[in-house]
Amino acid sequence: MDRERPDSARLRLTESFGGTLPRLAGVVGWPLDHSLSPALHNGWLRRYHISGRYLKLPLSPENFKAGIKLLQHLGFRGVNVTIPHKEDAFQIATRLTEIARRCGSANTLVFGDDGEIFGDSTDGTGFCENLRAHGVALHGRALILGAGGAARAICAALMEKGSDVSIANRSVTRAKALSAQLHGLRHVSWDDWPSHLGAVDLLVNTTSLGMQGAADYDWESALSKARDDLSVADIVYVPLETSLLRQARRRGLRTVDGLGMLIEQARVGFRTWFGKDPQADDATRRALLGALG
Template identity: 55%
Template sequence: MTAHPKMPPVPRQILTGKARLAGVLGWPVSHSRSPALHNYWLSRYQIDGAYVPLPVEPAHFVQAVRGLQAVGFRGANVTLPHKEAAYAIADDLDHSALRAGAVNTLVFQPDGRIRGVSTDGDGFVASMEAEGLAPKGRALLLGAGGAARSVAAALQDYGMEVAVTNRTAERAEKLAEALPGLGVVPWSVWEEQLGAYTLLVNTTSLGMEGGPDPMFRPSLRHAARHLVVADIVYVPRLTPLLAEAEQHRLKTLGGLGMLLHQARLGFREWFGHDPEVDADLEAYVRASV
């Protein structure tokens, strides 16, 4: 068993009745490392605040969001399967959310309105750049949900030609209609066509611990040697897809970097401080995975 790195010490902050509150909505949410991430920042910067996991079934999403507003939360992150529902509940959507068609960050305004933002795509690109990975050419995304659209839009803006594949073809076609220039590859043949791509990104929960198919490990035997394989899942750290990529000696990118970089905007909005993504933060959150 591989030992986790020792968590760097973090000063403890004291909560008061004026504490700023935020959290992460998901179903399930036990896998999320956003609480470790945000509470690390809160302690580092000695901010009077807290960030908590909020397991919410899809049928109760709207009720939960209104309840958080009512008790004074500043906002929340949104993870699977709520990103499109978050888009629907937002009163105001920024450019990133409109382009992504989904929201992963809700900001509760003093006047009661909700602002929706999508930081997933920019967070993914930032994590690629931080690891020195800058693939050009063609990207293939697995999945056609909110995360897929956000990442696809960001990669298009980055200059890549992007295609998606999804087990439900209608969802992939719908996503292609929303993002002009986006290609669609049938799920039954995407493994055979990998040689035409420079970047493969799993944007689904397949391979996630506790997810619908934690053993998801497609064949990469048709991949070109220059293919970069990325997975936005970060629990486990080495997903079956990334393990398969390592077997083929392909470059890989885990989901933790995307998590760290996408979190900055929400933290700034809720807690009033622009946090830093650095080695100490990564070590702390990685040790919690």
């Protein structure tokens, strides 16, 4: 995609849709094998009888900026942004929501007709809506694992709701940078974070640990230090029940998987690109579970 001349690429894309471009959006990331976003958005498009397509768009880090510019030229209305591009998406945006500016990352880009790129961060609000749906209080003490784009958004959203938030990240430099960016956010040592589980109400994994094909962690040992009323959330959704959630369930802890967050954070983009506020209901979740196989 990145090597093709923009005008030629647009013509070829138009021809592939029979001469008329539908409303187009997609998800960019590297890699994208795990993404359920196409199943989610295309399912909504079918449900609401909207002429549109939502595509999976693998884009390597070195090609991110050029790829986004090309997609804009091709007539895409915008994209969702996933690992590892959320901070780069923040940088490329010409206009940002306040929450995106505060957390320094963007997971939703909207392309304007005038060349403007509007950046938003919906991960945090989507995460909080998913917690609320599972009966988890949003104003307690939370420990977040990770300091990437999703972690930034989740920390900012939880702090906005009144939570007392700490983070642990393998890179101390990134953890300190995020703490400096979000006033009031504390960081604890990655090697020592399990010892803090007796003093928090919520544990959130925003890292790739436990994701299909990624490294994992000795969650059983870590959770042995947790309170009995700890809630445990994982934003990974492939697999749906990560090893963290499995160990938490075995301990009798309340667990929240990442599928609800995926659904909730996607609604803003879909509404903007396709003109319809989609339902985050049981039918949507069932459809995604079917896509998971």
